Structure formats: structure tokens, C-alpha cells
Amino acid sequence: MEKLYVSDREIVVPGDILAEGIEYLPSGKAYREGEKIFASVMGMASVKGRVVKVIPLAGRYMPKKMDALVGKVIAVLPGGWSIEINSPYAADLPLAEGTSEYIPRGADLTRFFDLGDYIFAEVTLITETKFVKLSASRRPYRRLRGGILIEISPVKVPRLIGKQGSMVGMIKDATGCEIVVGQNGWVWAKGTPEKEALVEKIIKTIEVESHKKGLTDKIKKMLEENK
């Protein structure tokens, strides 16, 4: 009784049937009801072997374990830091996970991360009720000094990164900027002011035209024009 109702990369909306039969496995934003698998968000269907899932086209960032994020320090607490991560939940960065340095008792924590600082960190733990714990003690996770912050939709992040980081790598090489892409849709860039402005312009173009053909070539052209 196995049957597939959608083709790969077809646009689906919540409630659309994706597949039937226990041979297929729902993953990501798909759910099973009895024998059938349905989409739970609007997005693009993806069929890989037995796994059927939906790649969302919209939505807020929901933290996942192992995600690398750009966050902002919103509170310095006695035992660590509270970090805003562009999601409905604030994350905790415990003292021990903040830095690899030894922090003596009673030390001034603002020396490591001050209020308003941006950091690059990894999600190490997430509970059922979505309490998020971060770690920034190991490379490449660190405090991000200076630079600019660019906000994009979290669902567009994979497109910005590209295959094996090809897209973001291209921008880095062409502009000479340091760029950190967080899975949560926050992108940090640092370079000369002109190059930072160019990076912002290019990243916004990628966000708007993420679904269009020949985007890589267009970005390449933009980068060459502004050399």
C-alpha cells in the first residue's frame, strides 16, 4: 500500500498528504497520522529514499542541538550570561561554557562578555520545554568584536552558506571580510566599512532572490563590479 503523493521540491501546505504506507518515514516538518504522512508547514517537499520531509519556506528560528548561532548578550548574571538568539527563547551561556580561560571566584564577568556584545556560540543542550544552553569555550566559538550584524530569514541560511560553504566562501574571498553565519539568521561581518556595506547588500540580495536561478552567477558579477 506504499504510495508517494508528491514529487521532490514540490510546494506543499499544511495538511497536504505526502505519502502513504509505513515504509515511508516522516522527518522534519511532516507528521504521521495512521498510515498517512502529512505536511505540517508550508514548504518544499523533499523525498530522499524512505524519508519524506518538508523544508519550510517561512517561520521563526527554533533552536536545535549542535546549531552554531550568532547571539547577543542581554544580561550578565552571577553564574553566566543570558543570550538573545533571534528565537522565541533566550539562551543561557553558563560560566563554565563561556570561555576556556580560568575564571576566578568573584571575577567581573563583563570582562569576557559585556552587555550588548555579539557572540558566536553552539547549542549544547535543549530541553523538552525549550530551555537552551550554549557553549562558546571551544574554537571557532568566540566573542565577535566590532563589525556589523545583518538579519536574514532563518530559512534562507542554507542558501547563503551554499554547498560546503561555497556561497559565503566566495563573498569572504572577494571582500576580504570576516563573515560568521549563524543558523538563527543573524550574520556578523567585519572588514572595512565599504566592504561591510557591500556584504550587507549582497546578503540581502541572496535573501530576496534565494529561490531564483543563476543566483551564484549574479552574486559573482556583483562582487566583481564592486572590486
Add this chain to the structure above:
Amino acid sequence: MGGKKAGSPDKLIVNGKRLDGRKLDELRPITIKAGVIPNADGSCALTMGETRVVAAVYGPRECFPKHFQLQDRAYMECIYTMVAFSTTDRARPGPSRRSTEISKVIKDALLPAVFMEKYPRTKIDVYIEVTNANAGTRTAAINAAAVALADAGIEMRDIVTAIASGKIEGQVALDLFEPEDNFGEADMPLAMMPKTKEITLLQLDGEITREEAEQMIEMSMKACEEIYELQKKALKDKYASEKSAEVEGEGDENGSV
């Protein structure tokens, strides 16, 4: 039967057709557009005949006030308002007894479709503005809000669809418009999840027989299927060009340094 109400037209059905030329089981023309408000996470503009509504969804976002927060699921706030110029007499702005009740029933109609447990401790805000009222505003509001929720990328079981049916001059009719709503005998809004055919809202104003009720529910459910297709089309249209997207470079799932 007593006398006519003041301002009532002589007849609501002429030669088997209604005053706006529709058949008894015919819907008003419907247009739906998703993603009309850039600052909202999801939005929808919907018209059903002369009735116009705009819905906006914000969230899931941090829940304020904090004591509304639920540890195991999201909290939904739904606010239905009629703008001052939406009715023939000026509608007084601000919440009223009627709008508070309608907000509540809309929320209850939408809730069964949303995976609230996927977003613990958050709040989902649904704002609905009626910019022109011509009967059936609560059903139009539900249709628009359901599309806006899907547009916001919120996980849902199905898209909720709603329609009203009623009784005019002793006959069962679908999707009443203003004169029929004002001078008809009964009005029954219904919302459902078309996939499972679960009814999430059923109200009745007026008197009908059991047979009429059955007939009205059946008629409404059929109409809901039609609206359901329009809702899905509106959402898909927003991303129509997305279909031709090439698999050029979907990156790995992780952040990049």
C-alpha cells in the same frame, strides 16, 4: 408570521435567485492573498463578496505578560476588530461585547489545527481587522487567519476553513450577505478542518428544524472544500516561482565561520 421588519426588502428570493443574483447554494466570489503585511510573520487579505478582512500573525514569540506563559504549549491570543468605517453606521473603535466573543470563538476554531505543543512557553498573536463588513465576518476572519498562520510557517495539522449558511424565506441558503443576514430567519456559521472533516465551530442564530440543520451542515461542508482549495492556492501562489528553483546549493544544516 408577523409583519416585516423596517427597511426589509420585499423579497429575498426572486425567481429562485437571491438579491445579488446567486443561486441558493452558491458562494460569493472569494479572493485570497497571502503575505500582504511585510512586518508580520504571516498575513492574509481576504474578500468574500463585499466582506473584506485582513489577518496578521506574529510569532511564535516570547510570551508577555509572563503569567500567560504555558510550560507545555504555546498561548494564542486572537483579536478581532472592526474598523470604524467597516459598517454603515460608524463602528465604535475598541473592544466590544461582540468582538470579544468573536475573538474567542475564532481562537477556539483555530486551536485544534495548530501544533501548539511544538512551541512551549511562547505566544502566537493573531490580529484580524474587518475593513468592510457585509455579513459572514467571523467566517471570513477564520479563513484569513488560517492562511496567515500557515504563511507564518507555524506547524499545523490542517488549514481551517469556515462558511456560514442560513435560512431565508423558509429556504436554506449558503453564504448569506447583508440583507439576508439582517432579514433572514437563521444564520449558522461553521468552521472545519477539511482533511478530517472535524468541525471546530458551529453556531446558530434563529430557528431551524433538524432536517434543515442537516442540510445546512452538508451544504457548508461542501462549500468549505471549495474554499480550502482557494486557501491552498493562495499560499502556493506566493511561492509559485519557488518551484522552478534549481538545486544549486542548499548548504549543510550548520552555521559557517
